[in-house]
């Protein structure tokens with residue numbers, strides 16, 4: 001059985017498949033992140049391609065680039081690491097834009113699988129059972145290949161805003177369409193979000209899978225609570241673990 005958490009019995013996914021037509025300008029080339037080896041480096045232990053933690057390859061998950069670059073939480077991890085360098089080097093806004101643009105192209109352009117650890121897998125929408133099986137067997141995950149950077153610029157820009165404190169100039173800023181009822185974060189138009197019906201919240205609460213109670217009462221005239229993708233994947237993977245399926 002597929003272990004993708006995006007199951008209709010749990011929630012309604014809103015805006016899925018809508019990409020932001022943002023423009024990504026050209027910038028200087030970047031060599032890629034230090035630990036990025038997709039679990040294909042030397043034999044023995046490998047490193048998580050998201051956080052850099054040391055893991056055994058067969059204990060990880062293998063994901064295609066399309067799953068990685070659509071995750072705001074992934075970009076937040078990268079930019080939190082990068083912010084120290086940006087601050088230390090005193091990069092001005094133009095240099096930061098150039099760096100962001102390169103980062104987008106390098107990550108989206110990756111054709112190899114990404115090895116992801118048990119903690120970081122909660123950042124991503126994927127078929128977890130299949131991703132685990134690919135890591136165990138050492139085979140490529142489906143949908144492997146590069147992604148058009150303009151199709152993931154929105155997710156990187158949202159993370160940039162949350163880490164750097166401002167929206168990046170090279171990405172068109174969409175209107176705010178909504179907000180997450182669990183973490184309070186704004187949800188932009190074109191962003192992927194979900195709705196947790198009341199039964200889902202009750203089910204997750206009983207399983208100890210909620211990150212916390214919703215910040216507000218159930219929305220009037222709507223079924224349940226609006227949830228950003230970061231909260232959805234965080235709580236969805238906790239639920240799968242509670243069910244013994246992850």
Ligand SMILES: [Zn+2]
Nearest residue numbers: 048051117120
């Ligand atoms: Zn990790």
Ligand SMILES: [Zn+2]
Nearest residue numbers: 180183228231
């Ligand atoms: Zn949220």
